Amino acid sequence: MKIVVLVKHVPEPTAAWRFADDLTLDRSAVEGRLSQLDEYAVEQAVRLGEAGVPVEITCLTMGPAPAADALRKALAMGGDRGVHVLDDALPGSDVLATSLVLAKAVQRIGFDLVVCGMASTDAEMSVVPAMVADRLGVPQASNAAELGTDGTTLTVRRETDSATEEIAVTLPAVVSVTDQSGEPRYPAFKAIMAARKKPVQTWSLADLGIDAADVGLAASATVVEDTQPRPPRAAGTVIVDDGDAAGRLAEYLATASFL
Amino acid sequence: MTAVLVLVERGGPGGSPVRKPSLELLTIARRIGEPAAVVCGPIDEATVDFLAGYGATAVYSADSPDLDEYLVVPKVEVLAEAVRQAAPAAVLVTSNPEGKDVAARLAVRLNSGIITDATDVAAGPDGPVVTQSVFAGGWTVRSRIRRGTPVITVRPNAARPERVADPVQPAVQPLAIELSDRARGARVVNRTPRASTGRPDLADAAIIVTGGRGVGAPEAFEVIERLADALGAAVGATRAVTDLSWRPHEMQIGQTGKTVAPQLYVAAGVSGAIQHLAGMQGSRTIVAVNKDPKAPIFEYADFGVVGDLHKVLPALINEIEKRKG
Numbered sequence: 354m355k356i357v358v359l360v361k362h363v364p365e366p367t368a369a370w371r372f373a374d375d376l377t378l379d380r381s382a383v384e385g386r387l388s389q390l391d392e393y394a395v396e397q398a399v400r401l402g403e404a405g406v407p408v409e410i411t412c413l414t415m416g417p418a419p420a421a422d423a424l425r426k427a428l429a430m431g432g433d434r435g436v437h438v439l440d441d442a443l444p445g446s447d448v449l450a451t452s453l454v455l456a457k458a459v460q461r462i463g464f465d466l467v468v469c470g471m472a473s474t475d476a477e478m479s480v481v482p483a484m485v486a487d488r489l490g491v492p493q494a495s496n497a498a499e500l501g502t503d504g505t506t507l508t509v510r511r512e513t514d515s516a517t518e519e520i521a522v523t524l525p526a527v528v529s530v531t532d533q534s535g536e537p538r539y540p541a542f543k544a545i546m547a548a549r550k551k552p553v554q555t556w557s558l559a560d561l562g563i564d565a566a567d568v569g570l571a572a573s574a575t576v577v578e579d580t581q582p583r584p585p586r587a588a589g590t591v592i593v594d595d596g597d598a599a600g601r602l603a604e605y606l607a608t609a610s611f612l
Numbered sequence: 613m614t615a616v617l618v619l620v621e622r623g624g625p626g627g628s629p630v631r632k633p634s635l636e637l638l639t640i641a642r643r644i645g646e647p648a649a650v651v652c653g654p655i656d657e658a659t660v661d662f663l664a665g666y667g668a669t670a671v672y673s674a675d676s677p678d679l680d681e682y683l684v685v686p687k688v689e690v691l692a693e694a695v696r697q698a699a700p701a702a703v704l705v706t707s708n709p710e711g712k713d714v715a716a717r718l719a720v721r722l723n724s725g726i727i728t729d730a731t732d733v734a735a736g737p738d739g740p741v742v743t744q745s746v747f748a749g750g751w752t753v754r755s756r757i758r759r760g761t762p763v764i765t766v767r768p769n770a771a772r773p774e775r776v777a778d779p780v781q782p783a784v785q786p787l788a789i790e791l792s793d794r795a796r797g798a799r800v801v802n803r804t805p806r807a808s809t810g811r812p813d814l815a816d817a818a819i820i821v822t823g824g825r826g827v828g829a830p831e832a833f834e835v836i837e838r839l840a841d842a843l844g845a846a847v848g849a850t851r852a853v854t855d856l857s858w859r860p861h862e863m864q865i866g867q868t869g870k871t872v873a874p875q876l877y878v879a880a881g882v883s884g885a886i887q888h889l890a891g892m893q894g895s896r897t898i899v900a901v902n903k904d905p906k907a908p909i910f911e912y913a914d915f916g917v918v919g920d921l922h923k924v925l926p927a928l929i930n931e932i933e934k935r936k937g
Contacts, residue, residue, distance in 0.1 A: 367886065370747045378747075390868065448726060449719065471868065477746075478728045479709070483684065483716035492797025494683060496709050498861075512862055513709070514815070519802040520683065526797065532868045533854075533861050574725030574759035578741060581752045583893075591910050594919025599927030602899065603935065605915045609897060611819065611843065611876050612935055 354465045354504055354524075356398045356410045358432060359455060359485070360391040362423035363475040370475075375570060376577040377445050378475060380417065387423035390470035392430065392537035397500050397530045398468045399431035399538070406502055409433055411462050415443060415454050421553065429540035429548035436462060440558045445570025448476075452484035454568060457561040459489060466507060469529040471496055479529075486527035493527040494520045498534050614701040615648040615670060616641035617694055619687070619714065620663065621706060622653055629659040630666075632816045633706040635773035637766055638666040640733050642776075644740050645701045648672060650694045652679045652687055655784070664779040672697070674787040678796070684710065685795040688717040693787050695722060695761060702740050704733070707765035708815070715765045724760025731770050731873070731894065740764065748867075748890035768815040769873045806862070809847075814863065817846035819876045822865055822892070824850040826881025826902060826921060830858035835925045836880060842932045848872070850888050866891035880921040884909030901925065 364370055364383040373379040395412065402408035412427040414420045415438035424435035438458050446454070459467055467489075472479040479495075486493035499510040507522040512533070522528065540548070558565055566572060590605075592598055606612050618641050621631040634649075641647035648670040649663045655673045663671055674690040691714065695703060703718065705711040707729050719726035731752075732743035740762055744753050756762070814820065821843065823836035833853070840847045848870075849863040865872055867887040877895035882888065884900075884907055892898075893912055900913035901921045910916045917924055 366748075370750075372751075448716075449723070452720065474867070477867070479712050480716035480719075480726065480728060483713040484720050487688075487717040487720040490794060492683070492685065492794075493713070494798050495713050512860075514813070514862055516806055517804045518800055520798055521801050522798045531861075574723075574757060575727055575755050576758050577753055577755045579754050583745070583750055583752055586898075586912055586914070589898075589910075589912075589914040589916060591905075591913065591916035591918065593905070594917055594924055598917045598919050598924050599931050602901075602915060602917055602924070602928055603931035606876075606899075606932075607935065609876075611897075612932055 354401070354406050354408050354502070355463050356401065356408050357459050357462055357464045357467045358391070358394050358398045358410060358412045358427065359467065359469045359481070360395065360412050360414045360423050360427045361388045361473045362386070362414060362416050362420035363388040363473055366474050372580055375445065376580060377570065385419050385422065387426040388470060388474045390472055390474055390532060391427070393530050393532055393534050394468045394470045395427045395430045395432060396537040397534055400535065401500060401502060404501070406504055411436060413455065413458055413462065414438070415451065415458070417444065424553055425548050426540070428551045429545045430538055432551070434551055435553035437553060437555045438561070439555050440565070442558055442565035442569045445573060446568045447573040447575055448478060448480055448484060449574055450568040450572055452481055452488055454558070454561065454563060455481065456485045456488035457563060458556060459485065461561060465525050466502070467527040469527065471529050471531045482527050482529040489525070489527070491525050491527060492522050494522050495529045497528050497530045500528065500530065500534070614645040615698040616645040617648050617650055617691065617698060617700045617703045619691060619703070619705045619711065620649045620651045622651070629662050632773060633768040635666050636768065636771045637704045637706065638663065638668055639771045639774045640766060641704055642667045643733065643735050646670070648694070648698055648700065649782075650691055652690055660782060660784060664782050665775050666773060667776045667779070668782050669780050670698070671782045671784045672787050673784060674789050676789060676791070678791050681800055682796050683798040683800065684713045684717065685797070686789070686791055687714045688721065689791060689795055690787055690789055691718050692721050693789060697785070700761060702762040702764055705763070705765045707767045711765055715763050719763045722760050722763070724763050725757030726763040727755060727757060728765045729871070730764050730766040733764060733766060733770070745894055748886050749893040767871060767873070811840060812844070812846045814846045814848060814865070814870055814872060817872070817874055819843050819845035819878070820848050820865070820872055820874045821845045821878045821880070822848035822850065822882055823853060823880050824882030825852040825856070826883070827853070828881070832922065833858055835922065839878065839925050839929055842929050845878070850882055879909055880925060882909050883907045884912065
């Protein structure tokens, strides 16, 4: 079974992020890493193989040159090969362009299953899996907590707000997995070394037959009007409990009409 | 005036025919145009009147068992047909996992710009202006869509549902949908509804009480639930709590759980990790109880108590019950 895992190189979540002059996230200013939520996607792909289905796992990313680091990490976790879509025209691409590029690359790789994380930890839109699925013309299930497959159908268990659902998805398909799906493995030194020798191909937009005018900031279907730092919250009252804190808190809640 | 399509979610708590976030969307839609409700599933007169009460001037209805049995794509096909008929100024969908999937596929089919997780939507000279909270809630961004029919997913609690003074009788337009085979690729084989807690939904609760690792043990979490019941609140948990399986994942608030913005947020035994803050710092009033005076949550609290939550909360519950008489 051919599995493609979509992975994203994102700014370290604990770093101070800022906007670049073009009002996109300034990625050059902070250290990057493989999105933690994508690690769950790599993990699930590897586990499907360990469960007995012969799998070939390609990890796919698009992004500037440092995104290759995210690919290497995904390969160290158990991916077989990597594809990096790298092109000067890509920065600033919106989700329509991103999903277009990823879908074309997935098609070129060939796939039975595309596995994604539940969100990127930077933009956090959670729409790329559904958009890629629509472009590929295949079904998709989001937020899987558990995956299984017999090679023709993917079985998904997921928790919605009101129910536990079991879903049967006809392959080929796209699935996204949550951080409840199973802790990602921490690659051993040997695996990290071995990943350096795994094949990584770099593709340009021309390789994918995509016109550079259809991607990037200028082609974005959305435009940012302005950005504002959240006004700092007015300093609150902090009291140390001397036995009367509950009474004072109740008084505060009553004054604010919550009681 | 141009139509604004609203994808309506049926069945709210307390026997309401429509979920509260959909009423918020109808309220927001009135700022941009004339709300037109898109309803999947059977529709009766009472529901049409109810929607009219919140400003719907048209109702598109599609009824087929496939809409519940297959994930996402049937609803996308219904919405795409409604867009074709109504030529709307925007499509509004609730920002939850299913809503985002529907909106995402719709945007691809319309080749339209999409903005997710709106915390506010206003009319602008070049189309709707959408406010989002980004970078773990640290920044506010206003943006708009400049290509196609704007597709916007809106977070619950982005507006207070408001009835209209003079509802009009909406024209009900049945949509005949020929579902494609593509729409039947992901089938719900089994759906086990979770037992109701009797508490408000986290997504649209006015008050939330959240417990963190500082609660100490799964059985100790009961004090969080007792305070929630005293306040008529929903119960939340941090990722530490759900990872330890003290409480189920659907209670998790934060980056990989729910983003909430209630009127009052009470955090007990919560340190205030950035991933948690991202999911709750839009709350209007924040109260924190924590033993550690250096816990980051105190920087966000309107009222903080440095103390043992197992002393403070039971005493607070007593105070509240005393005041209630």
